Amino acid sequence: AQSVTQLGSHVSVSEGALVLLRCNYSSSVPPYLFWYVQYPNQGLQLLLKYTTGATLVKGINGFEAEFKKSETSFHLTKPSAHMSDAAEYFCAVSEVNTGRRALTFGSGTRLQVQP
Amino acid sequence: DAGVTQSPTHLIKTRGQHVTLRCSPISGHKSVSWYQQVLGQGPQFIFQYYEKEERGRGNFPDRFSARQFPNYSSELNVNALLLGDSALYLCASSFGTGTETQYFGPGTRLLVL
Secondary structure, three states: OOEEEOOOOEEEEEOOOOEEEOOEEEOOOOEEEEEEEEOOOOOEEEEEEEOOOOOEEEOHHHOEEEEEOOOOEEEEEEOOOOHHHOEEEEEEEEEOOOOOOOOEEOOOEEEEEEO | OOOOEEEOOEEEEOOOOOEEEEEEOOOOOOEEEEEEEOOOOOOEEEEEEEOOEEEEEOOOOOOEEEEEOOOOOEEEEEOOOOHHHOEEEEEEEEOOOOOOOOEEOOOEEEEEO
16 A cells, blocks of 8 residues: 655745755555645645656746655755745655556645745 | 636535535546545545546545546535534546546535534
């Protein structure tokens, strides 16, 4: 069975500082990995995804993530935080080679950006 | 183009009642998935439908059921509501069941009293 662990339910950074949100996954088959962002009272918006190929994935709003198979990690980074980045971030995994593409989500990390 | 739409946006029910939530996928998308997001947690998979057939089911009781219509829209039904069913219900659509991205709607917030 697949699972996702997000270390740190809350992360606080200063505006302009590096953002690092951690995600580790467990999967018995090669995974597809996703980061979604959720603003208050809204649905989920895809930031980026890894399926195959290049392990460093660039997404929207300046975010990127690196797939590290040996560490079973897919951490999300952004060089310089902006106030508008304050939101809840979810890492998710789906399993390749299955007929079902259900996403398994982590419990989320709430990012606060201090002025 | 319109994104995934869901109705209603908010709903208040009492224990034991039944509820129907509706979802319209992005035009051209044939797959719809439903997720439950309890406050403070990540979304949990309930169902996936593709071409009107159930393609996957999460660990939810039989009180939860769904269907997909010929126009690819979908309904999620929950019977005999419990307080613990209070959550944000998210619908996601994708073109198929492959590697395509799932696009989420704004959700329906259900409160069971």
